[in-house]
Amino acid sequence: MLRPPIKHCKNCGTAVAYRIPDDGDTKERAICPVCHTVHYENPLNVVGTVPHWGDQVLLCKRNIEPRWGKWTLPAGFMELNETVAEGAARETLEESGAQFELQELFSLVNVPRVGQVHLFYRARLLSDTFDPGFETIEARLFTEAEIPWDEIAFRTVKETLERYFADRRTGRYAFHAIDVL
Numbered sequence: 001m002l003r004p005p006i007k008h009c010k011n012c013g014t015a016v017a018y019r020i021p022d023d024g025d026t027k028e029r030a031i032c033p034v035c036h037t038v039h040y041e042n043p044l045n046v047v048g049t050v051p052h053w054g055d056q057v058l059l060c061k062r063n064i065e066p067r068w069g070k071w072t073l074p075a076g077f078m079e080l081n082e083t084v085a086e087g088a089a090r091e092t093l094e095e096s097g098a099q100f101e102l103q104e105l106f107s108l109v110n111v112p113r114v115g116q117v118h119l120f121y122r123a124r125l126l127s128d129t130f131d132p133g134f135e136t137i138e139a140r141l142f143t144e145a146e147i148p149w150d151e152i153a154f155r156t157v158k159e160t161l162e163r164y165f166a167d168r169r170t171g172r173y174a175f176h177a178i179d180v181l
């Protein structure tokens with residue numbers, strides 16, 4: 001999931017070189033030798049939900065790489081011109097076709113190694129029938145005992161699910177800030 005290095009200038013198309021800019025910056029950036037544009041790279045947000053129905057949680061079996069065939073919570077990259085909540089709802093609808101009501105923000109997971117921040121809301125399902133899109137092979141509900149822990153696509157999803165079921169046992173849902181290092 002690491003982003004490949006920038007190869008060409010977004011402004012003029014010239015091959016860029018990675019070096020520390022001359023302006024007091026301390027990090028290497030992709031810099032264009034012709035038009036001198038500095039290409040800053042910043043973390044991306046992955047936004048999604050923990051959709052729940054009674055004591056079950058909705059997982060989607062991935063029909064796309066990476067981690068084809070593994071199970072995940074519905075989530076994906078946030079788009080421009082949307083809020084975190086809008087992105088989480090959009091991804092949930094696209095990947096599962098579920099009907100749901102978005103609830104509180106549940107987890108924020110830093111993944112500095114790949115430059116990502118993952119954000120999951122709890123979502124109350126309004127129906128237990130789903131209509132997944134092309135990115136999903138199958139969308140189905142799992143109790144905690146049924147969760148295929150060894151077949152979960154991403155550590156951010158596993159960490160979020162573990163905290164969800166732990167909170168569910170206590171009956172109180174907290175906000176969780178998690179670092180995956």
Ligand SMILES: [Zn+2]
Nearest residue numbers: 009012032035
């Ligand atoms: Zn350029």
